[in-house]
Amino acid sequence: xxxxxxxxxxxxxxxxxxxxxxxxxxxxxxxxxxxCDILGIDGRGALVAVERKDSVVDESRVIRVxxxxxxxxxxxxxxxxxxxxxxxxxxxxxxxxxxxxNTTDEAMISRAIPSFVxxxxxxxxxxxxxxxxxxxxLAPGESVDMGLQFYLDPDLxxxxxxxxxxYTIFDITETVSQQKLSQR
Amino acid sequence: MAxxxxxxxxxxxxxxxxxxxxTLYLWFSMAMFLLGGAFAMIIRAELFQPGLxxxxxEFFNQMTTMHxxxxxxxxxxxxxxxxxxxxxxxxxxxxxxALPRMNNWSFWILPFAFLMLASTMFMEGGGPNFxxxxxxxxSTTYAPPSVTFFIFAIHIMGASxxxxxxxxxxxxxxxxxxxxxxxxxxxxxxxxxxTAYLLVSVMPVLAGAVxxxxxxxxxxxxxxxxxxxxxxxxxxxxxWFFGHPEVYIIILPGFGVVSQVIPAFSRKPLFGYSSMVxxxxxxxxLSFIVWAHHMFTVGMPIAGELYFMYATMLIAVPTGVKVxxxxxxxxxxxxxxxxxxxxxxxxxxxxxxxxxxxxxLGIASADIQYHDSYFVVAHFHYTMVAGAIFSLTAGIxxxxxxxxxxxxxxxxxxxxxWIAFVGFNLAxxxxxxxxxxxxxxxxPDYAVQFADFNMLSSIGAFMFGxxxxxxxxxxxxxxxxxKKADKDKVWDGAxxxxxxxxxxxxxxxxSTPPQVK
Numbered sequence: 001x002x003x004x005x006x007x008x009x010x011x012x013x014x015x016x017x018x019x020x021x022x023x024x025x026x027x028x029x030x031x032x033x034x035x036c037d038i039l040g041i042d043g044r045g046a047l048v049a050v051e052r053k054d055s056v057v058d059e060s061r062v063i064r065v066x067x068x069x070x071x072x073x074x075x076x077x078x079x080x081x082x083x084x085x086x087x088x089x090x091x092x093x094x095x096x097x098x099x100x101x102n103t104t105d106e107a108m109i110s111r112a113i114p115s116f117v118x119x120x121x122x123x124x125x126x127x128x129x130x131x132x133x134x135x136x137x138l139a140p141g142e143s144v145d146m147g148l149q150f151y152l153d154p155d156l157x158x159x160x161x162x163x164x165x166x167y168t169i170f171d172i173t174e175t176v177s178q179q180k181l182s183q184r
Numbered sequence: 185m186a187x188x189x190x191x192x193x194x195x196x197x198x199x200x201x202x203x204x205x206x207t208l209y210l211w212f213s214m215a216m217f218l219l220g221g222a223f224a225m226i227i228r229a230e231l232f233q234p235g236l237x238x239x240x241x242e243f244f245n246q247m248t249t250m251h252x253x254x255x256x257x258x259x260x261x262x263x264x265x266x267x268x269x270x271x272x273x274x275x276x277x278x279x280x281x282a283l284p285r286m287n288n289w290s291f292w293i294l295p296f297a298f299l300m301l302a303s304t305m306f307m308e309g310g311g312p313n314f315x316x317x318x319x320x321x322x323s324t325t326y327a328p329p330s331v332t333f334f335i336f337a338i339h340i341m342g343a344s345x346x347x348x349x350x351x352x353x354x355x356x357x358x359x360x361x362x363x364x365x366x367x368x369x370x371x372x373x374x375x376x377x378x379t380a381y382l383l384v385s386v387m388p389v390l391a392g393a394v395x396x397x398x399x400x401x402x403x404x405x406x407x408x409x410x411x412x413x414x415x416x417x418x419x420x421x422x423x424w425f426f427g428h429p430e431v432y433i434i435i436l437p438g439f440g441v442v443s444q445v446i447p448a449f450s451r452k453p454l455f456g457y458s459s460m461v462x463x464x465x466x467x468x469x470l471s472f473i474v475w476a477h478h479m480f481t482v483g484m485p486i487a488g489e490l491y492f493m494y495a496t497m498l499i500a501v502p503t504g505v506k507v508x509x510x511x512x513x514x515x516x517x518x519x520x521x522x523x524x525x526x527x528x529x530x531x532x533x534x535x536x537x538x539x540x541x542x543x544x545l546g547i548a549s550a551d552i553q554y555h556d557s558y559f560v561v562a563h564f565h566y567t568m569v570a571g572a573i574f575s576l577t578a579g580i581x582x583x584x585x586x587x588x589x590x591x592x593x594x595x596x597x598x599x600x601x602w603i604a605f606v607g608f609n610l611a612x613x614x615x616x617x618x619x620x621x622x623x624x625x626x627x628p629d630y631a632v633q634f635a636d637f638n639m640l641s642s643i644g645a646f647m648f649g650x651x652x653x654x655x656x657x658x659x660x661x662x663x664x665x666x667k668k669a670d671k672d673k674v675w676d677g678a679x680x681x682x683x684x685x686x687x688x689x690x691x692x693x694x695s696t697p698p699q700v701k
Contacts, residue, residue: 005358006282013350017388024392024422029407032418039485047413072411111411119483170411178404 037123044115047133050126057091058154065152068166069098075171076103077110077138082145090154098131098167101143109137109176110169112146117164124153125163135172188691197292200284201691202269207587208291209266210580214656216258216298221649223251228611228645234632244628245313246305252316256434257341258298260572264437265348267579268376270587272352274682274689275370277361277698282354290347297340304330315626317427320408320419324400331401335394342387349380349387356380361681363700367461370680371454374461375440378468382429382436385472390426393419417482424475432471434568435535436464438575439506442528444680445578446510449525450517451677456509463502463509470499480551489548496546500539507536522675523597527578530605531570538566541616556626559619565612569648577604577655584659585674589688590666596658604651610644 036044065088067081078101088094102108112132116122127133131146138144152163189195189204199205226247230238239247269287273280281287304311309328312318323331356369356377369377396419399405406412408419447454454460476484476492484492510532519525541563545551554560584592614637619625623634630638673683681700685693 002282002358006354009354009357010283010350013353013384017346017350017384019388020385021388021392021395024389024425025395028389028392028422028425029396029414029418032415032421036415039488111413113410113413168410170409172411175404175406175409175412178402 044113044122047130049130049133050128052093052128052149052151055091055151055154057089059089061090061156062087063090063152063156063160064162065094066162066164067096067098068164070166070168072168072170075110075169077101077108077169078103078143079167079169081167088152090152090156093128093149093151095147095149097145097147099143099145100136100138100169102138102140105140107137107139107173108171109135109173111135111172112167112169115166115168117166118160121156121160121163124156124160125165126151126153132167135176136169198288200280200288202273202281202284202287203587203689203691205281205287205291206266206268206270209262209269212291212294213259213261213263213266214659216254216262217652218656219302220251220254220259221652223247223254224645225649227251228642230628231630231638232642233639234630234635236629239628241628242310242313245315245626246311248626249312249315249318250301250305253301253312254298255568256316256430257338260434260568260576261345262294263576264376264379264434264572265345267372267437267441267576267583268348268352271583271682272355272373272376273359274685274693275373275680276356276359276364277681277694277700278355278359279692279695279697281351282359283351286347287351290344290351293340294344297337297344300333300340301337304328304333307333317423318397319423320397320400320416324397324408327401332398335398338394339391342391345383345387349383352376352380353384361694361697361700364681367458368700370440371443371457371460372437372440375436375443375464378464379433379436382433382468382471386426386429386433389422390430393422393426396422417479420479420482421476424478425472427478428475429468429471431564431567432467435571436467438531438572439464441575441579441582442510442531444678445524445528445582446513446532448582448675448678449520449522449528450514451519452513452517453679454509455512455515456505459505460509463505466502467499470495470502474499477546477548477551480548481555493546493548497543500543503539507532507539518677522581523592523594523601524578524582526598526601526605527574527581530601531574531578534566534570534574534608538563538571541566554619556624557619558615558623558625561625562612562615562619565615569608569612574604580655580659582675582678583682584662585669586682586685586687586689588663588666589669590662591669591674592658592662592666596654600651600654600658603647603654607644607647607649607651611641611648612644614638614641 065086067084069079069081071077071079079098081098083096086094086096100110114132116125127148127150129147129149131148136144136146189201190198196204196208226239227244230244269281307330309330311328311330312334314322314327356373396407400407400409406414408414408416410416443454443460474492474495476488477496480489541559545554545560545563581592581597618634618637621634623630669687672686674687681698684698
């Protein structure tokens, strides 16, 4: 009978609709980051530590790495790189740090997100240790030197001579407290 | 079975009749059209002269946002669903829609969605002010508190659209009269079938996008928040994965209406029926793989830009097939120019112009100049106003005698057409120029060198707005009176099952299915 067919058609279409909703929420975001990683286009690089490898230091090349610190809107902290510019050889492991001070009267939590120019260099900038892997809480008036240990991949394309590593700090105090609330 | 409509308000609240629900959809969309039009009038009044005079910028942002949302989701989409409800069962020889109770539900949640959306404008912090595309983080981190109501309104209208489309697909696939094979279906039914599939596939993606926004705002997730490891660009990908099919959802039923109207007033069968069906299906398929041409400026690898550019250009091929078929249908036809035909011809001419500017915008390297300028505004109003609204008006005039049993006032209809046609072009054609010269969209003020064109634009917009009041007047006066449509087949060139039933169409049609040869 027609009514049975109608039910079957409608049921199939409901499955499609629910499937597309799930696709948007559960598949598209991870897929987006997979594509960004493959294509190396988000200019952020991986936010996980890379095993330090004893690779050959290519002393024939000197890459000028410029560090930049940016405060996201309404982020009141003092934030700056301790080394503005470093000249490094590919393969050489370098230590540097960023200075941050909580200028407010309240305890706050921040998170730093890196961004590289040219964006294609992000995948060659290996972070062995980075303050961007973790949240940074600071008490009122407290300051900290946040460490960064990295090396440049010797396979860095020959045409790259300058890299800008820009870190932006975001105020995530509210987000973290919300997460704690919803986990409770 | 052979009872008439119920009495009083209950008829409309509890109806499961496809004609009643079609009427409800059409009146609802007319109300939303006037509301969205009022917002547009405020925008054009503010832009009449450079400087800030009538509204403050914060309110102006709400106007541009609400105008877009109300017109897309409140006026155009429900109007086409209304036409589908009225016409599809009558065109395929079905007694009603396949799921009549769900049909009632999918209409009646819609007014509440828009009541909720409109109420945000009276809340603290105002209504949505982030543009109808509601890009994160503007719509999350920096949004007014009323954004949550906006999100739920989108959820409800999405649910309504999905239910409406499921109903249409189930009707078309299961309730066709004996002999009405898929390849004999009128083109309006075909375009709606394909549109309904698009809706079922992408409205859930929109629901997903606003759900992620909701989670970001209230539950501490970071889908679109860079501070928590998310990415605002992800929002744009998800949104336009919905948004590009959405623009075809808006235009494909319009293609269907025009494909009914042009043959009727050319007194010739539609040229290239099967190529029309294939072209519609190709456009629908392509709509899923071109979304990032809306975001050429976010920073994509060159390979991505090239891919999206070429895929976008490809859409011109099936669209061209359709346009040439319409022109060939008219070729050596015995043409008459009643109001529906005037709107249909204007649709073809103006939609082609909108298509051409679309091709210009699709060129990745050039788009960097055009992006977010008034050139874009001109482009999508040529496709959505001259496309969707003109084809809707054509459809309304074409079928109005069948719905009401009365002829509309032809003189008034033609007057409306010419005011609308001149007003539309006066309003939107100069926007191409100011856009190319660098005037940005969604800004309440502009540099003085754009003053003359903007004044023309505003005058045109006021004319166009006035023409719509003539439409309202004409429809009402046709319903309450007017010359009787004495024949079942109101237009001598019109073909199809809907013209075999009496005028006005009785409350129940095709209770016994007709035999289609």
